[in-house]
Amino acid sequence: MNWHAPPELLAQYAVGDLDHARVLSIEAHTLRCAECRERLSELAAPLAERTWPAIADIIDSPRLPWLERVLERLGISAPTARLVGTTPSMRLSWFGATVLSLAFGVLLSHVASGASRSLPFLVIAPIMPVLAIAVAYGSPFGNTSEIERATPFAPWRLLLLRSMTVLAVCVVSSAVMSLGVAGPAARAWLWLAPALALSAVVLALSTWMSLGRAATATAVAWIALTVACSLFRTRHAEALFNRFVVFRPAGQLVTVAVALVSALVFAARSRRVDPYLGRLA
């Protein structure tokens, strides 16, 4: 055959960029011309290489877990959504337990009477994010698995990402539940500063010890503080509610300061979240 299809026409054909009439003539020609067929297959090869994985990806992709779908819809990037979606304490069962615990606090505020009826809720709500952060890695020791640790992704980033997510979930659910707490409406928000402070303390402590230990120490300290408050009477604080210094204006300020200092400590020591780097540092 003397005549061959011009290369630019073949290239346009390969990417599907030709009008119908020329498509027909190129096809009629290449059917009879081995040389042009050869050139066409070379032109089309890279395209086919890209097309097949794309098709496989569409027909063979698992449905995303509901959590990742929600996160992606909220505008969070797909990789980040997956990293967050692996957080064990983001699962429905955990969320259910959190809501139930908070509901218990709400219930108590309705059963009890007097000015201190919202106290149980205010004490329970800050512990929720502490527990959720403790199991952010799914291991009872609160550590990443060795597979995760051998990857280039910085462990402190993973920890922060997951902690912030569970904290956000806890804060939102506590905020919603606090609307149901009986008693003065202004008091229903007093759990927020302690919740942030306790979470930050857990993160800061986790640069010294395992996440599980950090969370246990923080939760125990919080419970000890509330017990001490309830027992300790002063002249100025006869009423039960007033004995809880953390819920008074000065206490709230101190709590916010604790949150900020802990956040700074975590930032300064974040590389120690990686046990390997922590040893070297």
Next chain:
Amino acid sequence: MTPTVEFVELRKRFGSTVALDGVTARLEPGITGLLGPNGAGKTTLLRILATVLAADNGELRLLGQRPDTPAALRAIRQRLGYCPQEPGFYGHFSAFDFVDYIAILKELDDRGARRAEVRRVLTVVGLEDVMHKKIRALSGGMRRRVAIAQALIGEPDLLVLDEPTAGLDPELRLRFREVLSRRRESQVVVLSTHQTDDIAAMCQRVIVIDGGSVRFDGTPAELAARAAGHVWVSDQVDQVDPSAKLSWIDALGQRRHIGTPPDGATLVSPTIDDAYLLLVGRNSGAVVGA
């Protein structure tokens, strides 16, 4: 530059237990097998090479870099694949989702490319038909293969595998060997195993570790040759030769001895097994399998 792994006088202790007592080697591209009894220090060494555990003393260079700054550590981990003995899965994830998750941690950010790679490594280990099943519904051997698959993501320059063939049936072990033999020429692979036939079938080099120290370092053939002149058989099945370090009845119904043979003994050519047992077998006159 060819990737290498070098370590000099690595030491590691856990409390009063010495796990590594000054281990030195330089690994070139190819497959190196670590052989040794339980508690010999194989896993400790592999964890150090995988940057999940820091040694107490000693020099370490992974792929030409010292893992002692965040930047160097990150650069090493970008080229590292690690399959630990106890992987620790998220059971509610499917095999696909788990490997995809690890691929994200390995910074494969493009979704299409990442999923293609995840599919590739799961196909390599033969899990393509069950990759969308939850991990907790998979058998032990399948989970093992999920762990191997994630280590293969991105064809790492350094592949650290802790007992990759444990729990795999003979067919799967064969498949695993084939996977490794098709690796890139420039890849450094270190694996531990209890199966001496794994060593013979895959490894260009074998390091025998016992009590935290290197007892042998060379080719599998050199290891077997170590036992030349030290292995003999006799037809008197019930008679244990007193000069034998270890003795057992082999598949042919003969008594096989290793140790210092008496005069006139019927010497046979040694296997890697013989040499390994000669090296690390406790010299207690123990009779194995009698």
